[in-house]
Amino acid sequence: MQPRRPPPPAPGPPRPAAPLLALPLLLLAVQGAAAPTGPEAAEWRPDTGPPHGLLRQAARAALHFLNFRAGSPSALRVLAAVQEGRARINAKKECTVDLVFTTEHYNSEEGEERLGKCSARVFFRNQKPRPAVNVTCARLMEKTKRQQEDYRLYKQMKQLRNPLDGVSIPDSHGHIDPSLRPVWELAFLGSSYVMWEKTTRFLHYYMAQLSGVKQWETNDGAIDFDYTVLLHEFSTQEIIPCRIHLVWSPGKPLTVKYHCQELLAPEDASGTEEGSAVAPTELSNF
């Protein structure tokens, strides 16, 4: 591993403040920017309900946000099923979605079927990204176990030898070498922040593949690594490369800096997106 060069200055829009709630023993509450109030115009008729796609969209946004803020690569969650939901849309086409959904472990290869229940309020500002999320989930993994798993992953990362350059994770056939599995999970954690930020009322993302992984030495023992993630964007079907820089230590806040490229030809508005965040310390106590 090489010593880290001084990072370039991180540009990007200012982050909203993120007030925290007290943590009850069994529930984790994570709150993003508060949703503004305003006159609520249209609500979906009770007989039809909001489009199912909207509820899933809200669930995805909530989960990306939750995963990032929880900051634990061994306790990542994915959507199992949306159970119920309501939505309101106001005159400015801003959309508030309240929903209840179940989640599963992202990392479970052993086929464990534990489901965690979450409730969330997600606020989409018409077509703008960075939906405001307020999400509460029942704990899915016992705290000690989670800390142990995080630490195990941390040790595996520290034992990896560069160069990981030129390695694609997974490979073309979907195979991830067991020694590289921690890289994938940590990358998913960092990418969750990016995917949350980029999600809009109409666009959502999945992680397609990683490449260009480079790990740096640190003085304080943190994991510090750069990678390129290819995000698959729905519904445009575009593949968006994002360069991500992640710093993580078990039990400590996660730092993410990123730079994504939009690759359409000049006649479309193309540009780059950048952002960075640090997850608050207090959340690591759950």
Next chain:
Amino acid sequence: MKWILFFGALIGPSICGREKFFGDQVFRINVRGGDEISKLSQLLNSDNFKLDVWKSPSTFSHPVDVLVPSVSLQPVKSFLKSQALQYSVTIEDLQIYHEMDNIAGEFPDLARRLKIGHSFENRSLYVLKFSTAEGKRRPAVWLNAGIHSREWISQATAIWTARKIVSDYGKDPAITSILEKMDIFLLPVANPDGYVYTQTKNRLWRKTRSLNSRSPCIGADPNRNWNSSFAGAGTSNNPCSEVYHGPHANSEVEVKSVVDFIQQHGNFKCFIDLHSYSQLLMYPYGYTVNKAPDAEELDEVARCAAKALASLSGTKYQVGPICTTVYPASGSSTDWAYDNGIKYAFTFELRDTGHYGFLLPANQIIPTAEETWLGLKTIMEHVRDHLY
């Protein structure tokens, strides 16, 4: 000429039953004399590598084509290098075509491989026709796969299904009775140029590889290029976009070839397009939220099929019309089929729901194909019982 017979005897087992079709490569090995031939036969004779001779030479100066399974690539390369044998690696997508040829060869009374056209880069478009009544123009089912090249589970499922059809005919009452009434046409690689590109240059390539006259960007989305609300919602007129509809409907020769074939045939009753990913089973329309006239029946059939699919491993599929289930998409194959009189038109989005996405692990190919087969059979049984 003894060695020619020897090579002939080495034309080994077909590649069916193996989990991995991909990553295998065809080596073209030059043999220029007796010494090289004996070195080569040493290699081919070895049980360890499971090599399959595709093309044995008729004279000394022609090369030998050998299919090398991906697990054997390294050792075989090392051997060739150590013996100073010259070789080159040929185009990788041919293993599906070779398997199609095998199937047609092994079951000549049931399956035939037909060429229906060629791609932009001049690769053949091959279809397998399954028929128990050659010469009659029976009502037919079209199974389309691999139109988006990065969706590898689609091509893999298709070729597994081909093998399944010929193996189960005469044994499984469902497929037997289906084939007594209808013909099945299967196009496993609807976009061969894209498919080769995903194997050689960019695993996540989706479109065709046609050149655009006024843009450096390549390819059009072949599933936005059909003549059904062409250039409507859910498409782009930017050649660099992944959903670029192309300069005009049927501009992509891969699409036009299928359209021409189906229209000339004139008796198709069912059209199924296999994609990935998302685990969805959908029916028209993609180009509008308006309900298709047969939406209720199609919804019921789709639900039945999804239930049959789930019965194997619990894999859950969502069912609904394309536009509201996934997103608006105009110029799609399924909408075109429906608007051209093919009532039973469906699109599958196969496994998974985003964990691996396009890069579905190879060990999920057979489970996916097996469960999908249950869904396909359900649909085809309904068509068989509701011919119009």
